[in-house]
Amino acid sequence: MSGPLYVPVLPTKPHASGALGRLWPDVRAALRPLWNLPPLPGVSEEALATVVGKYVGPVSAASRHGGWLDAPFGEEAQTAALAEALSVYCEWGRLLPVTGPERTGAQQAAAVGTARRCLRGLGVRVRVPGEWDGGLGEGVRGLLVRIGPEIPVDLLLDMGAVLDDRPDAGKEALRALDALVPLAVWRSAALLGGGFPRVTADMLERGPAEGSRADWRMWHEVRATGRAYAPLLGYGDYGVQHPSALAQVPAPSGKGGPPWGVLRYTTDSSYLFVRMLTRGPDRIAVNRAAARRITELPDFRGGEAGPGEEWLSDCAHGPLSDSGGVGGPREWLRAGNLQHMTYVVRSLSGG
Template structure:
């Protein structure tokens, strides 16, 4: 079992793909993302296939040189057959590995295992632990491993889901799960995933610059002090700078809807920093540039961190007479993700991915 350095859990949406594309090449090489197709509402097989390709093709194009996993966690039973054929094409290219889990529909499990066996890519086993560890899950995982057989390499993706302040013992929950799961097989890789970014609401942003603790990062460090023999072999994963529930958002048509506000996001050593920005209105330019300036003036701001920091500096320093560079929802999200992914990868690698 060897480690992926960093496994970000990302939506297969334009802003996240753009963030991945904008990473420095050496930082991108340190990542192995778990991409998630959003809920799909297409009514016919042809429509469903087109919808899948719309989300997966850009992800696949961004992974010409590095690997990742591709998952469709919201697919229902009727969608699985069509999804299986669509996703297998990208797995056969050897970059996007199929994913299944012990709670998935049997047809989905079979499809993922067969794709992993046929392509030689193996399969990611996503084991969810949204609360206390259920010992019965280990038996379900054992059964799935038996079906995979020794010819299919299997990666363990222990997904803790939302890890906020109301789960102070998430590190212990993760360790109980790993104690049961690690001995089951010779896992090709293993990673622990968790989302500590808060749900962004208007109330959360009303008091200017807001700092929220990185509870997912705290969980990881709590685990590292346990002394378990398998800890050096584990990779770290998080949900980037979005709440875990963002994966389940149904894509909206580009109709100009949505709230008139958004948020700039920045990751520091111990906190997620958020600041309100405006999507429209007479004060938009001034408010957005001021928000970016507040972030660039933080003691922990890394002026030469990467593309995310460069965008924030440009927004902060731009003229009040022009809206250019003040962004919109997609730009705010990709800038936040790019900065976060770069920072976490560099922290995990101890600086080996550059400065």
């Protein structure tokens, strides 16, 4: 069993594909994203191919080293059209289809059919948002029978949100892995979890706030158990957003958002975040000061550490007359993911 060093769980949105495309080549080569199509409520079967292309085309182009492509929020009525639209990027690109034990029979059959045509494998995403349920193991066993031994399978154990209020996540992940690993000759296995908290305006009123990297601790806890599979277990997280962000319905273009946003920074043990302004006369000064708060932290690794740190340094020290230098919510997310993904790969590779 072997696989990528790092599996970031990302939305098929411009800030994420933009971040992947701007990573340094050695960092990009070490990761394989699990891309997630957002909910597309009410989109007709006839329009799905066009809408899917809008979201998946850019991420497919950015995923030069491969990854997985999932549509976890697809409506039952969209199953056939979604499978057909996604199969284009699996059969002719480098992305692999995904299914799971809780999916409908139609979705499972469609994903398996795509995997048979692309001949490169299938991701089995097993969600454990709370305690491990032994029934999930039986569901995976039945799914593997349906897949057959000729298709290479990758285990994506998704623990969902892993915050400080879930101290037993490591134990539940271990129970799940003990049950799932013996079920197949997995080509790879990765433990996924999201540790970035939901950020509210109240959290940022007094300046920079902090959340612990409980997802990082969970993975290390499992790795330290001495299980035979532990050294081969890949690491995955949801980047610098709470896992619930994947389920956000795309907002209509032209609609204004909140007057504030978030600038993010990942350290060895924590996620740091500070408020940014999206509008107002003081926007440039406030946002440059916010970036400086991060660059002046003892944990800041300098503008040469990666493209995320470089952007933060430029934002912190730019002129107050240059409104373009402070960006907006999409660029703040992109910079946060750039810094985060670079730091995770460096940490995993010992760099």
